[in-house]
Amino acid sequence: MFKISSSLLALALMLSSIACASQTNEKRIVANQYFVKAEVYFQPWSTKEYGKLIGSESLTVITSPDKRGDIVVLRKNPASGGFIAEVYRPDADVENPKSWDLTFPEEQKTIDKQADGSFQLSELIDGKEGGRRFEVFRLTRPEH
Amino acid sequence: MSKTFSQYAVEKLNDIFANQSKHVGSQLKLADPTKYKDYIASDCITMAIWVLKYAFEKTLKPEVARRVGGLGQKGTELAKYLIDHQGWKAVYYNPDVNHPRDGEGEHITSYYNQVKKSCSYSVSKVPVSNTVINYKPSENKVTPYLGLTTKVVTDYNAFKRVPFGLGMSRGGLHVWVYSLERVYESHWEKEANKGLYTDFKLKNFGWLSGIIVVPPDSHHLLNITTVKCK
Numbered sequence: 019m020f021k022i023s024s025s026l027l028a029l030a031l032m033l034s035s036i037a038c039a040s041q042t043n044e045k046r047i048v049a050n051q052y053f054v055k056a057e058v059y060f061q062p063w064s065t066k067e068y069g070k071l072i073g074s075e076s077l078t079v080i081t082s083p084d085k086r087g088d089i090v091v092l093r094k095n096p097a098s099g100g101f102i103a104e105v106y107r108p109d110a111d112v113e114n115p116k117s118w119d120l121t122f123p124e125e126q127k128t129i130d131k132q133a134d135g136s137f138q139l140s141e142l143i144d145g146k147e148g149g150r151r152f153e154v155f156r157l158t159r160p161e162h
Numbered sequence: 163m164s165k166t167f168s169q170y171a172v173e174k175l176n177d178i179f180a181n182q183s184k185h186v187g188s189q190l191k192l193a194d195p196t197k198y199k200d201y202i203a204s205d206c207i208t209m210a211i212w213v214l215k216y217a218f219e220k221t222l223k224p225e226v227a228r229r230v231g232g233l234g235q236k237g238t239e240l241a242k243y244l245i246d247h248q249g250w251k252a253v254y255y256n257p258d259v260n261h262p263r264d265g266e267g268e269h270i271t272s273y274y275n276q277v278k279k280s281c282s283y284s285v286s287k288v289p290v291s292n293t294v295i296n297y298k299p300s301e302n303k304v305t306p307y308l309g310l311t312t313k314v315v316t317d318y319n320a321f322k323r324v325p326f327g328l329g330m331s332r333g334g335l336h337v338w339v340y341s342l343e344r345v346y347e348s349h350w351e352k353e354a355n356k357g358l359y360t361d362f363k364l365k366n367f368g369w370l371s372g373i374i375v376v377p378p379d380s381h382h383l384l385n386i387t388t389v390k391c392k
Contacts, residue, residue, distance in 0.1 A: 064369050144300055
């Protein structure tokens with residue numbers, strides 16, 4: 019995870035690379051931005067159930083029109099009052115990726131697209147009382 | 163050319179996930195049978211049995227499809243039948259054999275006392291052929307006298323190519339479907355399109371050890387560590 023200054027730089031680089039890769043068109047969309055209220059669930063280890071709703075989280079999710087593009091998630095950093103940017107990269111050599119792994123810390127979190135159209139952003143929490151914490155959100159109306 | 167067993171299994175799996183609107187978790191249906199009378203009850207092993215039965219029927223083995231349906235109550239018995247009578251192979255998985263993230267010794271025991279020592283899994287003694295281990299080590303020690311585990315992804319990456327397998331954890335307590343690195347689950351307390359069916363990568367799975375039983379059409383893809391017992 020980066021602080022906002024470096025994250026904005028990464029985001030700008032990503033957007034410019036997407037723009038360069040796009041067709042020449044003045045109305046081209048270089049990225050889609052979504053403001054989402056994610057539901058936060060917790061699934062203890064070794065449980066068959068989906069997980070228990072434990073809260074919600076406001077996220078900004080930036081995607082590329084290219085299915086193979088990165089996903090950037092911005093979330094509030096309660097410690098600094100600023101934002102944290104997380105960059106997720108799709109699996110290599112997959113035409114229609116369903117998973118995007120966090121780039122730093124590497125693979126510590128993953129976004130998975132589900133059959134019902136939702137996305138799950140999950141991470142494993144170590145310890146006997148740990149398990150899988152995941153945020154569920156849908157990307158419906160992009161803001162331009 | 164006719165499709166393989168795995169191709170039919172994946173076809174059925176995709177169909178279940180894509181056309182789930184009339185499905186409901188079995189616990190929900192049990193709790194309110196009137197509300198869900200027009201819905202098909204689904205849960206972890208039921209979904210796996212649907213997939214297996216479909217693929218066996220499509221590969222012209224109706225008697226096996228019936229047998230598999232009858233073995234649906236106990237995952238490890240189903241695994242043993244597939245191995246002993248249909249030539250399947252069991253692959254043991256465990257992201258960290260020394261330091262399980264949940265702190266449960268069962269994951270250490272299942273590797274050292276069962277798989278490594280007797281080439282079998284669980285008290286049901288399901289024969290194990292291969293292992294995929296230590297692909298997502300914990301950053302915290304559970305076994306104090308052992309160092310942190312070194313991450314090894316060679317076998318994990320090779321196993322990603324396996325298109326279909328029947329997965330089970332905790333001695334068959336939970337049954338699920340594996341395909342191309344992903345774990346496919348049915349959650350018995352959820353409604354369709356609201357979490358009934360989920361899928362994600364094996365490395366992020368919250369059941370930290372178990373086996374994945376692989377049909378013969380994918381055995382050529384098991385270029386991974388084999389287990390040998392005297």
